[in-house]
Amino acid sequence: MIGTAERTKRQKGWLAAYCAAALVVAFFLLPIVFLVSVSFKSPDEALSGHFLPSRPTLDNWRNTFQIIPLGQYLFNSLTVAVFSGLLTVALAFPATYAMVRLKIGGRFLPAFTLATYVAPPVVALIPLFLLLRRVGLLNTLTGLVVVNGLGNLPVAFWLLSGFIRRLPIEIDEAAWLDGAGHMTVVWRIIAPMMAPGLAATALICGILAFDEFLLASSFSNDPSTRTLPVAIALFQGERLVNFGQMAVASITGIIPVYLIALFAQRWLVGGLTVGGVK
Amino acid sequence: MADNAVVDDVIRDPPRALISGSRPVIWLLVAPLVIGLAIFAVYPFIDILALSFSKSSLGRPFQKWPLLTNYLSLARDETFRATLIRTALFAIPVPLIETALGFAIALLLHMHLRGAGWIRGLVLLPLMTPPMMVATAWKLILAPSGGLLDGVLLRSGAIGQPISFLGTMPWAFLSVAIADIWQWTPFVAILSYAALQGMPEDIVEAARVDGASPSRILWHITLPMLAPTLLAILLLRVVIAFKLFDLVYGLTFGGPGFDTTVAAFQVWRTALTQFDIGLGAAQTIVFAILVSVVILPLTWLHRFSEARAG
Numbered sequence: 001m002i003g004t005a006e007r008t009k010r011q012k013g014w015l016a017a018y019c020a021a022a023l024v025v026a027f028f029l030l031p032i033v034f035l036v037s038v039s040f041k042s043p044d045e046a047l048s049g050h051f052l053p054s055r056p057t058l059d060n061w062r063n064t065f066q067i068i069p070l071g072q073y074l075f076n077s078l079t080v081a082v083f084s085g086l087l088t089v090a091l092a093f094p095a096t097y098a099m100v101r102l103k104i105g106g107r108f109l110p111a112f113t114l115a116t117y118v119a120p121p122v123v124a125l126i127p128l129f130l131l132l133r134r135v136g137l138l139n140t141l142t143g144l145v146v147v148n149g150l151g152n153l154p155v156a157f158w159l160l161s162g163f164i165r166r167l168p169i170e171i172d173e174a175a176w177l178d179g180a181g182h183m184t185v186v187w188r189i190i191a192p193m194m195a196p197g198l199a200a201t202a203l204i205c206g207i208l209a210f211d212e213f214l215l216a217s218s219f220s221n222d223p224s225t226r227t228l229p230v231a232i233a234l235f236q237g238e239r240l241v242n243f244g245q246m247a248v249a250s251i252t253g254i255i256p257v258y259l260i261a262l263f264a265q266r267w268l269v270g271g272l273t274v275g276g277v278k
Numbered sequence: 279m280a281d282n283a284v285v286d287d288v289i290r291d292p293p294r295a296l297i298s299g300s301r302p303v304i305w306l307l308v309a310p311l312v313i314g315l316a317i318f319a320v321y322p323f324i325d326i327l328a329l330s331f332s333k334s335s336l337g338r339p340f341q342k343w344p345l346l347t348n349y350l351s352l353a354r355d356e357t358f359r360a361t362l363i364r365t366a367l368f369a370i371p372v373p374l375i376e377t378a379l380g381f382a383i384a385l386l387l388h389m390h391l392r393g394a395g396w397i398r399g400l401v402l403l404p405l406m407t408p409p410m411m412v413a414t415a416w417k418l419i420l421a422p423s424g425g426l427l428d429g430v431l432l433r434s435g436a437i438g439q440p441i442s443f444l445g446t447m448p449w450a451f452l453s454v455a456i457a458d459i460w461q462w463t464p465f466v467a468i469l470s471y472a473a474l475q476g477m478p479e480d481i482v483e484a485a486r487v488d489g490a491s492p493s494r495i496l497w498h499i500t501l502p503m504l505a506p507t508l509l510a511i512l513l514l515r516v517v518i519a520f521k522l523f524d525l526v527y528g529l530t531f532g533g534p535g536f537d538t539t540v541a542a543f544q545v546w547r548t549a550l551t552q553f554d555i556g557l558g559a560a561q562t563i564v565f566a567i568l569v570s571v572v573i574l575p576l577t578w579l580h581r582f583s584e585a586r587a588g
């Protein structure tokens with residue numbers, strides 16, 4: 001029983017919603033699409049300011065890998081991401097379980113863990129630089145793995161506590177009654193049950209490490225341990241900056257995370273939202 | 279995130295069964311995290327506090343103990359004061375804009391438009407893009423020679439001369455803000471969309487049956503119910519916005535002059551390019567105080583809104 005006026009009003013509403021959605025899509029796609037477009041432009045055309053290349057070329061894609069060791073940097077970045085992601089989860093998971101289920105540390109430890117996240121990483125910059133130098137881990141991938149692995153602990157705690165709270169406590173209780181020790185419960189019973197949660201947490205922490213720039217640029221100055229974001233920042237700083245090659249280098253660094261986004265979207269969104277903000 | 283609500287959630291329900299196992303084993307569970315935090319958070323804080331009272335260079339830390347010299351020179355330093363103000367002027371308004379935009383996008387996704395699932399996937403991408411690559415992508419758009427924006431404006435005749443968006447004010451500051459909005463609005467959208475989906479349907483349905491208009495439902499039901507969530511997201515965003523470094527480094531390198539230099543960038547510059555880590559440490563401490571001064575009232579506001587929402 002909707003009147004004509006009402007119906008046109010509603011149709012106008014839908015039209016506005018679709019226009020808004022189109023704007024949102026355009027805004028979020030624009031930089032990525034333009035980045036890809038520039039990667040196919042010749043040096044002259046890259047300076048023209050047109051959206052699309054009029055004569056697309058693969059030169060940038062051939063040259064860039066020869067000018068800078070992108071493969072090496074990609075390997076470095078992935079190594080840091082994978083191992084620091086695993087390290088973070090390995091350290092944070094048993095502790096989060098103990099805090100959530102066994103109330104170890106009372107109110108203080110969870111609050112303190114989260115509070116450390118508020119401090120900007122630049123606070124740790126100078127002390128960690130001196131510490132890494134003292135133990136000989138400056139300019140090493142091990143150093144970056146450790147620094148990122150520890151730095152993401154509060155994030156992992158936040159995500160994992162959401163996943164653990166979702167599991168019915170009856171499972172733990174049954175295991176306790178059977179006389180299982182805490183280590184057994186954590187690694188043999190709980191861990192397999194929340195494998196997707198552990199994977200999502202490791203993925204998110206790994207991506208954070210992959211994306212990290214400030215600490216990576218300060219703690220590794222050597223080409224053999226340089227990560228992609230650092231390499232791209234240095235590449236930008238060079239005098240003869242070639243937009244096409246810069247685009248190729250950036251896309252190379254973006255592809256791994258977009259592949260993860262493509263294949264693990266559910267896990268990622270689940271991981272981001274499970275901690276629950278309210 | 280760093281908030282009592284989360285802590286409450288974490289430790290709300292005490293275990294019903296008798297907890298077996300010996301005490302040392304239990305502490306072994308938390309030991310790795312505690313040691314990790316000690317290395318990454320506690321030790322740096324103590325070290326930076328000590329450094330801030332010392333004369334230290336990167337090569338030779340702790341040369342002398344002039345105690346307050348670093349702080350006194352900061353107190354006289356107009357540039358540093360301006361940097362702190364600038365940092366706050368970024369870290370509060372920009373997250374506010376992102377929260378509003380992100381929530382609007384979440385509402386849009388919640389309308390079940392055709393292709394909404396596709397947009398949800400797309401929205402994840404900016405969030406995952408490494409910030410240094412975000413800076414590169416926006417630099418290509420905003421560069422004075424060959425930049426897309428200047429190209430379009432010049433061809434359309436809107437401007438006669440290319441504008442140096444990254445080299446003049448206020449454009450440089452706005453450029454960093456736009457890149458940040460591009461990167462972080464999706465974060466708000468994803469979290470607030472999840473919150474929208476978690477809302478009980480029946481209340482909204484009842485209001486609709488009673489003839490409430492969509493805008494009335496939004497202002498009088500949805501927003502009040504989600505206020506604590508949105509405040510928590512805003513709080514988290516402000517925390518992260520204070521960490522801003524990569525986009526400044528990649529887009530403007532703090533310029534023109536010091537006009538886009540935020541606190542994290544200033545500390546980095548003092549410590550790792552001028553090698554004065556005593557002064558850098560003092561800057562860090564003052565910066566940390568600024569962060570606390572902004573964050574604490576926000577957590578109180580959040581707790582208040584939560585108490586009101588029940």
